[in-house]
Amino acid sequence: MTEWSHWRRQLRHNGERRLLVLSGSQEWAIARAGELVDDNGNGNCLWLGEAAAARASCPQSKFQVALGQEYDSLVFNAYSGLHPDAFGAAAGAVMAGGIVLLLCPPLCEWPAYADPDLVRYVALPEQAAGINSHFLHRFTSLLRQDAEVLLWHQSSPFPALPALSRTLWQPVRDRRGCLNSQQRHALAMMLQAARRRQPLVLTADRGRGKSCLLGLAAERLLAADYRVLLTAPSPGAAAQALAQCDGPLDFIAPDALLAQQPDADILLIDEAAAIPVPMLLTLARRYCCLFASTEHGYEGTGLGFQLKFQPALTALVPDWKKVHMDTPARWSLRDPLEPLVFRLLALDADPATPPREGELTLRRVNRQQLLDDERLLQQLFGLLILAHYQTRPSDLRQLLDAPDLSLVVAFRAAIPVAAALLTREGALPPALGQAIWRGQRRPRGHLLPQSLAFHGGIEEACRFSYQRVMRIVVHPHCQQQGIGSRLLNWLQLESQQQEYDFLGASFGASTELLDFWQNNGFGAVRIGLGIDGASGLHAAMMLWPRSPQAQQMLPLWQGQFSANLTFYRRGLLRDLPDAWRRHLKLLPPASAATRDNTIAHDFAFYHRDLLCDQAALARFIQANAPLTPLSRCQQQLLHALLAPGAVPAEVARQQGLPGQKAVIQQCRLLLRHFFSVPSDT
Known part of the structure; x- marks a missing residue:
């Protein structure tokens, strides 16, 4: 322990951090980790996962507590599950001289361990049993390959501590409070943008001092009599900025900011990538904003901020400024922990640029091929990141471990040009399908059948089998060549050798995407009634029928969807853009009385959703x-609730009922007047 304490002091001296893996039984690893943490003495430790009874710990699912914080030590108990998002976020909060203690089973046994985190990638918990984790195979292999990782096996003595450089890392703040030239440049740019009322975006990876710079900028602006406000996804995420500002800087949550609209000259937004894009754009219209954002995926939204928000900001304010920092402020440039975490979680995965011309080769790529070819894995994961603006480290684990996923890739000159990620859904047991329809069960996954059954009012949806295209992406260098359509066409032709009923997709319904899917033979069967908080778009679900049964059923589902859409366009969907309406291809409305009767019955006696069933109930x-x-009052209440655009909470207020829950229960009771007794079938 004397040697350990001395070595920790030396780590702080040269500004580096390390990972120590404690590989053995959980009891042994917890006990040894406790000794090592306690020996450090300052108590500034974050413990994620199960701990000894007397020790404070946090579930991995609550890893957001680490954002905006600094810790001298992190204990990550992987026996409680290796949650990739939690590991990345927490490791990024460890300060210079800090240690990450990773508790895990013996490395050779870990991939076969019944990892609790695997439950997140299957529909039913029992499906996680017996999964041999490709993600953990890769993870343990990278740990063994890194010479800077300390490995302590239960059956072995404590590992020899490597010699550390004697170079002193001692960041000294200048008179402005900055630690390096990049911070000085960024602060000057921020102050200049504020004076010119010009939006600015400050980007960097974790540990570069973005939050501190916001605080320093706020202090200078407040001293110059600017009215300054600070917002962030949570008060904890704003803690560093507040700590760096001696002036009266007020924090206000984003939703409160939109609701109250207080006056301000400058709005500082920390961890902007974790705030929905539509909300950021609304704030940008109302205030002169200085945005600070993490670029690589600890929070999972950095790339979305780059791909979705920044082009929208350009359309709104073409002359906004951007400044980027890559020099660490919280640890030395020689720190080996950050590049290790980036490798383990593929945080900087980047697709190779393919040639614009040449023959395309399409084929399936399986998990073993990804495991055997790290370069291919990095290229494909980087490509898939481009298809979705909320990619997180957990998506890498899903790609490698989720049993129902498959991947089809288009190559040009051996470089991935396009990819489609698919998942199997549906074909659920009849009892489970009925429970989903009635609102009694909601298992993980199975997006298409569950949503079509419960939200779309299609009782038989869970019986059918689906291949859902989760993501489809073409490298930006090769777009507008019809490659995405060729990929879908390959899937449709290949489907003759596959056993499923529908090829389907769910996506944020821009007019361009509506055209893309419909031009490839997909028909719309559902539109979300609300707007997605991240994309700012309504979700659309579309299907292409493969089997004869699906070909027979799809026009019936489309007819019902058209009938429902006619109703909702007079209410909840009255604000659909005209261009959006023109692009959507619909069959004539054709609702079935028997289907409406079933919906009404099961709404009355079970737990179906009022707003989703409103059209069918009104008919x-x-x-x-x-x-x-x-009675007359009962009739008035029922008609008020089933009028197009009716809002249950507002109807409750008008009728003198306690609230939304009470008025929906009244609606169920009133609809029971139309039936004799509930049916158990």
């Missing part, structure tokens, strides 16, 4: 008389 009460009479 039902118009076509049917109650078996037991309703």
Whole structure:
């Protein structure tokens, strides 16, 4: 322990951090980690996962507590699951001289360990049993390859501590409070942008001092009599900025900021990538904003901020400024922990640029091929990141471990040009399908059948099998060549050798994407009633029928969707853009009375959703008389709730009922007047 303490002091001296893996039984690893942490003495430790009874710990699912914080030590108990997002976020919060203690089973046994985190990648918990983790195979291999990683096996003595350089790392703040030339340049740019009322975006990876610079800028601006506000996804994420500002800097949450609209000359936004893009754009319209954002995926939204928000900001304010920092402020440039975490989680995965011309080769790529070819894995994961602006480190684990996923790739000159990530869904047991339809069960996954059944009012949806295209992406260098359509066409032709009913997709419905999917033979079967907080778009679900049964059923589903959409366009979807409406291809409305009757019955006696069923319920009460009479007040309440655009909370207020829950229960009771007894079938 004397040697350990001396070595820790030397780490702080040269500004580096290290990873120590404690590989053995959980009891042994917890006990040894406790001794090592306690020996450090300052108590500034974050413990994620199970710990000894007397020690404070945090579940991995609550890893957001690490954002915006600094810790001298991190204990990550992987026996509680290796949650990639939690590991990346927490490791990024460890300060210079810090240690990450990773507790895990013996490395050779770890990939076969029943990791609790695997439950997140399957529909039912029992499906996680027996999965041999490709993600952990790769993870343990990278740990063994890194000479800077300390490995302590239970059956072995404590590892020899490597010699450290004697170079002193001692960041000294200048008179402005900056630690290096990049910070000085960024602060000057921020102050200049504020004076000119010009938006600015400050980007960097973790540990570069973005939050501190916001605080320093706020102090200078407040001293010059600017009205300055600070917002962030959480108060904890704003803690560093507040700590660096001696002036009266007020923090206000983003939703409160939108609701209250307080006056301000400058709005500082920390961890902007973790705030939905539509909310950021609304703030940018109301205030002169200085945005600070992490670029690589600890929070999982950095690339989305780059791909989605920044082009939208350009359309709004073409002359906004951007400044980037890559010099670490919280640890030395020689620190080996950050590049290790980047490798383990593929945080900087970058697709290779393919040639614009040449023959395309399309084929499936399996997990073993990804495991055997790290370069291919990095290229493909980087390509998939481009397809979705909220990619997180957990998506890498899903790609390598989720049992129902498959990957189809288009290559040109051996370089990935395009890819489609698919997942199997549906074909659920009848009892489970009925429970989903009635609102009694909501298992993980199975997006298409669950949403079509519960939200779309298609009772038989869970019986059918689906291949859902989770992501489809073409490298930007090769777009507008029809490659995405060729990829879908290959999937449609290949489907003759596959056993499923529908090829499907769910996506944020821009007019361009509506055209893309419909031009490739997909038909719309559902539109989300609300706007997605991250994309600012309504979600659309589209299907292409493969089997004869699917070909027979799809027009019926599309007809019902058209009938429902006609209703919702007079209410909840009245604000759909005209251009969006023109691009959507619909079949004539064709609702079935028997389907409406089933929806009304199971809404009345079970837990179906009022807003999703509103169209069917309105048709039902118009076509049917109650078996037991309703009073005039009851009739008025029922018609008020089923009017296009009715908002249950507002109807409750008008009717003098306690709230939304109470008024929906009243609606169920009133609809029971139309039936004799509930059916168990």
